Amino acid sequence: MAGTFLDSTELVLNMGPQHPSTHGVLRVIVKLDGERVNGTECVIGYLHRGVEKIGENRTYTMFAPYVDRMDYVAAISNGLGYCLAVEKLLNVEATPRAQAIRVVLTELNRIASHLLWLGTHALDIGAITPLFYCMREREYTLNIFEKYCGARLTTHAFRIGGLQYETYDGFEKEVEEFCDLFLPKVDEYEELLTGNRIWRERLIGVGILNEADCKAYGVTGPMLRAAGCAWDIRKALPYSGYEKYDFEVPIRQNGDTYDRYMVRMAEMRQSVRIIRQAVAAIPEGPIMAKVPKIIKPPVGEAYVSVEAPKGELGYYILSDGTTQPYRLRVRPPSFVNLQSLDKMAKGSLVADLVAIIGTIDIVLGEVDR
Amino acid sequence: MTKLLRTIFLVDLFQGLSVTFRTQHPKNIVTEQYPEHRPKIAERYRGAPRLNINPENGQTLCISCDLCAVACPENLIIVGWVRNPETKRKDLVTFTYDTSRCMFCGLCEDACPVDALELTQDFELASYSREGAIFDRQILEEGIKPTKYRF
Numbered sequence: 086m087a088g089t090f091l092d093s094t095e096l097v098l099n100m101g102p103q104h105p106s107t108h109g110v111l112r113v114i115v116k117l118d119g120e121r122v123n124g125t126e127c128v129i130g131y132l133h134r135g136v137e138k139i140g141e142n143r144t145y146t147m148f149a150p151y152v153d154r155m156d157y158v159a160a161i162s163n164g165l166g167y168c169l170a171v172e173k174l175l176n177v178e179a180t181p182r183a184q185a186i187r188v189v190l191t192e193l194n195r196i197a198s199h200l201l202w203l204g205t206h207a208l209d210i211g212a213i214t215p216l217f218y219c220m221r222e223r224e225y226t227l228n229i230f231e232k233y234c235g236a237r238l239t240t241h242a243f244r245i246g247g248l249q250y251e252t253y254d255g256f257e258k259e260v261e262e263f264c265d266l267f268l269p270k271v272d273e274y275e276e277l278l279t280g281n282r283i284w285r286e287r288l289i290g291v292g293i294l295n296e297a298d299c300k301a302y303g304v305t306g307p308m309l310r311a312a313g314c315a316w317d318i319r320k321a322l323p324y325s326g327y328e329k330y331d332f333e334v335p336i337r338q339n340g341d342t343y344d345r346y347m348v349r350m351a352e353m354r355q356s357v358r359i360i361r362q363a364v365a366a367i368p369e370g371p372i373m374a375k376v377p378k379i380i381k382p383p384v385g386e387a388y389v390s391v392e393a394p395k396g397e398l399g400y401y402i403l404s405d406g407t408t409q410p411y412r413l414r415v416r417p418p419s420f421v422n423l424q425s426l427d428k429m430a431k432g433s434l435v436a437d438l439v440a441i442i443g444t445i446d447i448v449l450g451e452v453d454r
Numbered sequence: 455m456t457k458l459l460r461t462i463f464l465v466d467l468f469q470g471l472s473v474t475f476r477t478q479h480p481k482n483i484v485t486e487q488y489p490e491h492r493p494k495i496a497e498r499y500r501g502a503p504r505l506n507i508n509p510e511n512g513q514t515l516c517i518s519c520d521l522c523a524v525a526c527p528e529n530l531i532i533v534g535w536v537r538n539p540e541t542k543r544k545d546l547v548t549f550t551y552d553t554s555r556c557m558f559c560g561l562c563e564d565a566c567p568v569d570a571l572e573l574t575q576d577f578e579l580a581s582y583s584r585e586g587a588i589f590d591r592q593i594l595e596e597g598i599k600p601t602k603y604r605f
Contacts, residue, residue, distance in 0.1 A: 147561065148527070150561070232496040235500040276470065
């Protein structure tokens with residue numbers, strides 16, 4: 086019970102699991118004192134499918150499509166992380182051509198993920214228009230995925246050791262066209278939102294999480310960078326040839342919802358920059374490294390983390406020398422970032438809670454696994 | 455002073471509205487009119503499965519090697535065959551493909567050594583019963599026939 090000047094008791098309310106602004110099936114038990122949030126408690130697991138256990142019962146090749154279904158908004162990043170982890174176990178490296186194509190597709194997927202985040206986040210706060218524009222541009226990236234690998238969302242684009250599919254005719258041209266088309270559109274979203282006074286009032290100073298708290302909770306990705314820490318796996322522990330590309334890690338200082346918005350907008354521009362460099366220099370050569378047909382890694386363990394759109398996505402695989410992993414553990418960024426909800430929401434208004442949940446950028450498929 | 459004027463004349467809101475009105479032109483419409491206009495499906499699209507037949511003699515291309523059933527993560531392909539005593543080869547009898555559990559990952563078509571099993575561009579997989587999602591050999595060879603509507 087909080088000390089208020091009226092003699093009020095604490096009200097406990099359920100937000101979700103069907104609430105549209107919880108982006109899936111997240112149930113938040115909110116303790117309220119009038120309009121103020123005294124504390125929140127997340128109830129997760131509505132979408133639990135036991136993906137890690139499924140991994141123990143499938144061969145390495147068979148498990149690859151399942152990882153797409155965790156963070157289904159950024160399926161390609163998931164696939165990349167898993168393939169890199171198994172490749173580390175096998176001690177093989179994808180060919181230069183495969184690496185370049187992987188970078189192009191992963192960055193396109195980052196843009197698609199950020200666009201979906203921007204659209205739904207703005208929709209939660211009350212700006213409906215950006216959603217339609219974001220979906221319109223996201224369609225271009227999904228069409229590229231569909232033409233490249235035959236699926237739009239759960240793509241299964243990468244295989245262990247490289248790629249299954251060669252690029253289609255006109256792939257490079259189409260990606261470059263998208264880059265040219267997309268940059269003015271980011272300015273368009275900013276024109277709609279950045280200066281808008283309602284948007285600023287709703288975001289500035291809401292859900293502040295400083296750098297020390299971010300590190301204490303293990304928060305990564307745009308949330309950490311908005312608090313002033315320039316930690317990006319692509320720069321810190323480069324994988325798949327990211328060290329070759331010239332890009333910046335956008336950071337902001339305040340760590341509030343508005344800064345997280347600005348960081349993600351800047352990240353989309355940086356992704357375009359990476360795509361431009363990568364697509365201009367796709368080397369010739371094979372797309373598949375020498376990998377045995379039946380994948381049987383030696384006894385050992387491997388942990389690989391990649392920079393997914395939501396933060397650090399890690400795969401830990403323990404191999405006992407058979408065709409199936411002995412243990413497979415995923416470090417999902419949304420799950421870890423969601424922990425900070427209570428810290429951010431304490432003392433805010435109920436309406437801000439919607440903005441705070443949106444700014445974490447959670448995908449419940451990944452939180453519950 | 456400029457800030458006050460911008461606040462009074464709602465400059466930020468009109469800036470946003472100008473974006474909205476710029477996209478009102480009919481040539482900017484991006485909505486697809488499905489099912490009147492069929493969407494253009496990519497060549498590599500992984501949709502309904504098909505068991506290819508040899509167009510010359512109408513016989514199946516499948517050699518009953520069972521590799522697709524082994525490759526399938528969901529274990530949903532069942533290949534039934536008998537040994538032909540004359541030719542000493544396996545003859546395909548039944549082929550069951552349960553699309554209700556399929557996640558269209560494409561591992562079966564990658565595994566097929568003779569390009570018999572293929573995921574096609576057909577995407578209208580809805581049916582009125584759960585049994586309708588289980589494809590037998592006949593449906594797989596002839597292809598799915600979704601209801602056609604007239605307008």
